[in-house]
Amino acid sequence: DQQVKQNSPSLSVQEGRISILNCDYTNSMFDYFLWYKKYPAEGPTFLISISSIKDKNEDGRFTVFLNKSAKHLSLHIVPSQPGDSAVYFCAASARETSGSRLTFGEGTQLTVNP
Amino acid sequence: KAGVTQTPRYLIKTRGQQVTLSCSPISGHRSVSWYQQTPGQGLQFLFEYFSETQRNKGNFPGRFSGRQFSNSRSEMNVSTLELGDSALYLCASSLVGMRTDTQYFGPGTRLTVL
Numbered sequence: 001d002q003q004v005k006q007n008s009p010s011l012s013v014q015e016g017r018i019s020i021l022n023c024d025y026t027n028s029m030f031d032y033f034l035w036y037k038k039y040p041a042e043g044p045t046f047l048i049s050i051s052s053i054k055d056k057n058e059d060g061r062f063t064v065f066l067n068k069s070a071k072h073l074s075l076h077i078v079p080s081q082p083g084d085s086a087v088y089f090c091a092a093s094a095r096e097t098s099g100s101r102l103t104f105g106e107g108t109q110l111t112v113n114p
Numbered sequence: 115k116a117g118v119t120q121t122p123r124y125l126i127k128t129r130g131q132q133v134t135l136s137c138s139p140i141s142g143h144r145s146v147s148w149y150q151q152t153p154g155q156g157l158q159f160l161f162e163y164f165s166e167t168q169r170n171k172g173n174f175p176g177r178f179s180g181r182q183f184s185n186s187r188s189e190m191n192v193s194t195l196e197l198g199d200s201a202l203y204l205c206a207s208s209l210v211g212m213r214t215d216t217q218y219f220g221p222g223t224r225l226t227v228l
Binding site: 004006009032036041042043044045046049051089091093097098099100101102103104105106107 | 116145147149154155157158159160162164169170172205206208209212213214215216217218219220221222
């Protein structure tokens with residue numbers, strides 16, 4: 001049972017345009033969400049997070065939007081750069097969890113073309 | 115500060131064997147989590163250790179086990195290997211494993227079971 005789903009395995013955008021990566025979740029106990037980026041042969045690196053008490057969080061070129069009623073979040077990258085080409089994972093943490101357990105989506109491969 | 119290190123980086127085993135993977139967290143970090151990444155499955159949570167105690171466990175069979183030492187270094191062991199255990203095994207460390215602590219991932223150990 002995939003509680004966090006990223007329905008698009010891949011996304012291709014032009015340099016300078018907006019990249020929008022989407023993520024859906026089913027567990028209503030999830031209240032903290034994160035995005036990680038992964039380059040080949042490296043471990044995932046933390047990008048940005050959002051708590052369920054907010055609907056938007058920005059950090060430079062990266063903005064995460066949370067729609068709790070739709071159980072949907074998205075990551076916007078503006079403007080996209082070739083160095084952003086990587087696999088992006090959405091992750092969630094449930095409020096009853098003690099500790100650092102995360103539930104991840106399957107990942108979306110973003111390719112930014114020069 | 116040195117990042118999370120994992121050894122070995124690559125491993126080839128045959129069915130029925132057992133394997134031990136090692137993870138050294140960032141200095142000062144006391145929580146270590148392990149994840150399995152397989153194609154199309156994202157990262158699946160295996161377990162989390164904090165202060166030498168297993169705090170959380172994912173839905174994996176008992177063949178998967180782990181431990182943490184007093185210096186926070188962690189090992190995971192897989193006994194009676196199966197072909198389906200072929201995966202990238204990632205460990206992540208965080209300060210105390212609070213849900214909002216940033217988790218820092220190592221580069222992973224690529225296990226191939228023949």
